[in-house]
Amino acid sequence: METIEATFEVINELGLHARPVSRLVQTAARFKSEVQVEREGQVANGKSVMGVLMLCCPKGSTITVRATGPDAQAALEAIGELARQRFGDPR
Amino acid sequence: MTDPSPSRRLHGSAAAPGVAVGRAYVVERRRVSVTRRHLEPPEVEPEVLRLRGAIGAARAQLQNIQKKLAPEASEHSLILDAHLLMLDDVLLVEQTERAIREEFINAEWALRRTVERIKELFDQADDDYFRERRSDVDFVGERVLRHLAGSPTEIARPRDLHGPIVLVAHELSPADTAALGRSEVIAFVTDVGSATSHTAIMARALSLPAVVGAGDATRTIANGDLLVVDGLRGVVTVQPTDFEAATATDRGERYIAFARQLRSNRDRPARTGDGVPIHLRANIELPAEAAVAIDHGAEGIGLYRTEFLYIDRREPPTEDEQYETFSRIVRTMAPKPVTLRTFDLGGDKFTTALRLPREMNPALGLRAVRLALREREVFRAQLRAMLRAASHGAVRIMIPMVTTVGELREARSELEIARQELHFRGVEVPEVPLGIMVETPAAVFVAEHLAAECAFFSVGTNDLMQYALAIDRGNEHVAHLARSLDPAILRALSAVIGAGRRAKIPVALCGAMAAELMALPVLLGLGFHELSVEPTAVPEIKEALGRLSYRDCEALVDRLWGLTTAAEVEDAVHQSVGALFSDLLAAGGATPVTETGTFLLPDL
The missing domain is CATH 1.10.274.10 (PtsI, HPr-binding domain)
Structure with missing residues (x-):
């Protein structure tokens, strides 16, 4: 199975705190593909709130999202769109 | 029934405003005890x-x-x-x-x-x-x-406790507070937590007063103890006297009245009882607090601490990013004025954006304007952002910790360069008044010369007291010696006011002293017409100002010059205005409202 990846910058003021992580995980969970989130060599399951929280991504950090599975492309696009919208945070 | 033993006080963070009196329900959320069992x-x-x-x-x-x-x-x-x-x-x-x-x-x-x-x-x-x-x-x-x-999961109201209850817990989970419902619980107290913890956020959402981070509240408070929870000052009074309970109830009601009156009151200008107008402004740190300042009736921002933008990040914020933040504040406040203070970093304020050496004596080290004049690119980027923001409203720029006229001149020339740089980019910006924080003894001594070359002064009493009285605020052994009504401080303030008056520039005061009720008549009597306090302290200070007569304050200050110790000055002030403020002072003492700047932190 092919794995595709994309890199995003965390632009919301407070970084990936509980709420944006919840939205990220909820989005990832909509897809069949496996989703991984990596920051500075640390990898987390993109469908695990605790896992992604533990990456401790502040504003300005860069995350790499990898998707493996039948709907990998769609999953990456959905997550990319969410990242551009500050993961739903107002600022 | 009055407890003969004196009431005890616990100090924590003021996490949600308001005052409540009720019986304690101490949640002993003991952890479920778990044993290991081998499975077949x-x-x-x-x-x-x-x-x-x-x-x-x-x-x-x-x-x-x-x-x-x-x-x-x-x-x-x-x-x-x-x-x-x-x-x-x-x-x-x-x-x-x-x-x-x-x-x-x-x-x-x-x-x-x-x-x-x-x-x-x-x-x-x-x-x-x-x-x-x-x-x-x-x-x-x-x-x-x-x-x-199979143990019960929800916190249930204890059967033998009647009337409103104050929930005391080590820490409260969101589900705990939600399950209780707001009709039964009137306030929260927790051992741990800060203004950004769940309990604090929830308490604000539910409009319940809360004190968090109160140390060993769950160990020192017993079930059924009467508590006064002062969410305005971060103080919990355990087993208060009848008088303390009654005045706290009054304070709580007054806060509710304040909250209710805010809409009608907030446009009412601050003035003394005899009609002298006072500019009462707010100190803020977060952009979101501008709205809080308006809600509390502040007449502009007297101090916006920009260092918040630099903390906890790898690179300094860009000009555009700062411009966005500044202009948001300026637009929110317009036409009320906003004083933007250039970054006061170094010293006790931790920063990662600018790599700074560890210093033996950070308060006397590379900080504030000294750092700005070493990191000129960073300084200029900030000045450009400030100048651009000035197009959206009334902006003043203020330089922290100036000690010499030379520093002021250099800062001014940086401001001119910033303006030129914008001009070359085709961006024209309005004239912006440049002023300084007076917070070092050196600045007090040469106030005359500084006043001749800047547009306004703002006295930072926290640092001024630290430097003038040689007291480290963070040192518990000496912190109590820092008394704002020390004769040395009064003389320093008087010198600054005098220099400003002769140069015909406004002199404001933006330190914690401005929110100390007992200092208020002294500041008025010395001639301050502009005060800047934490946003949530504005209604109370406005109320206190209305009870004072400017003329009486001047007469009071005239009598203070012969007094030789802080205690004598405090006594004299107390005798003069103590009765006027007795209700305001009773529940919390003259402690300035601290840490309230974080009240409306909008996020988790």
């Missing part, structure tokens, strides 16, 4: 099912709580969302199931161990916010454990 092979799958059943029950319970939430508690609801996701988290569930299957251990033991491991990982985070998330993991884990153990 046929027991394994039923054990996994038991775990899933408990998770399902916990999920249903959280969803049920969420359903009952009032629509205005959306903050609450989002936190519960995160907890619901954690409940089904692969890390938690899979690791626990694997432990049951592979190690033949009971569900409780497997779950507790998984939770502890996850918490350890969060402990390693180098960021406070993420470190605090381990409490979320704990809340979720304990909730499932209680289902596994």
